Amino acid sequence: MIRTTPLGVQDKVIVRADQGHIRAYRCKDGESVWTLQHRPRICHRPYSDGQRIYFSLKRRLTAVKVEDGTEVWRFGLASCDGPSLILAKQGMVFNGGDDGKLYALDAKTGKKVWASDFSLPTLIVNTLGNQDSNLD
Numbered sequence: 001m002i003r004t005t006p007l008g009v010q011d012k013v014i015v016r017a018d019q020g021h022i023r024a025y026r027c028k029d030g031e032s033v034w035t036l037q038h039r040p041r042i043c044h045r046p047y048s049d050g051q052r053i054y055f056s057l058k059r060r061l062t063a064v065k066v067e068d069g070t071e072v073w074r075f076g077l078a079s080c081d082g083p084s085l086i087l088a089k090q091g092m093v094f095n096g097g098d099d100g101k102l103y104a105l106d107a108k109t110g111k112k113v114w115a116s117d118f119s120l121p122t123l124i125v126n127t128l129g130n131q132d133s134n135l136d
Contacts, residue, residue, distance in 0.1 A: 009048045009066050016042050034069035049088040049107055056084060061095050063110060073110030
């Protein structure tokens with residue numbers, strides 16, 4: 001069963017199916033071009049920059065070639081089960097995970113360019129000051 005909106009890339013339609021499959025079909029005739037099997041299940045829609053397809057699994061972000069589905073790179077994370085954002089002009093892939101970080105990766109190599117920690121302690125400011133007021 002298809003679990004996401006199909007992704008059109010080059011002359012192919014890419015779909016994410018149950019049980020961790022990503023499949024590519026030729027647009028002109030529906031012929032199956034390639035199928036990838038990944039465990040665990042891929043929960044978020046794959047994305048593309050026109051050359052590669054990116055998808056996240058529980059502990060990694062993976063890039064594969066549009067043409068044949070061969071792996072280009074994978075980036076392992078402590079926790080990476082979130083959707084990706086591709087900025088093709090900048091050559092960057094962004095992915096956030098349950099570890100509280102946003103990762104910026106080079107789209108061609110998968111190397112980390114930077115990471116930002118959003119799980120830092122939050123400073124709570126008392127905006128009431130020292131007023132003696134009833135908050136009913």
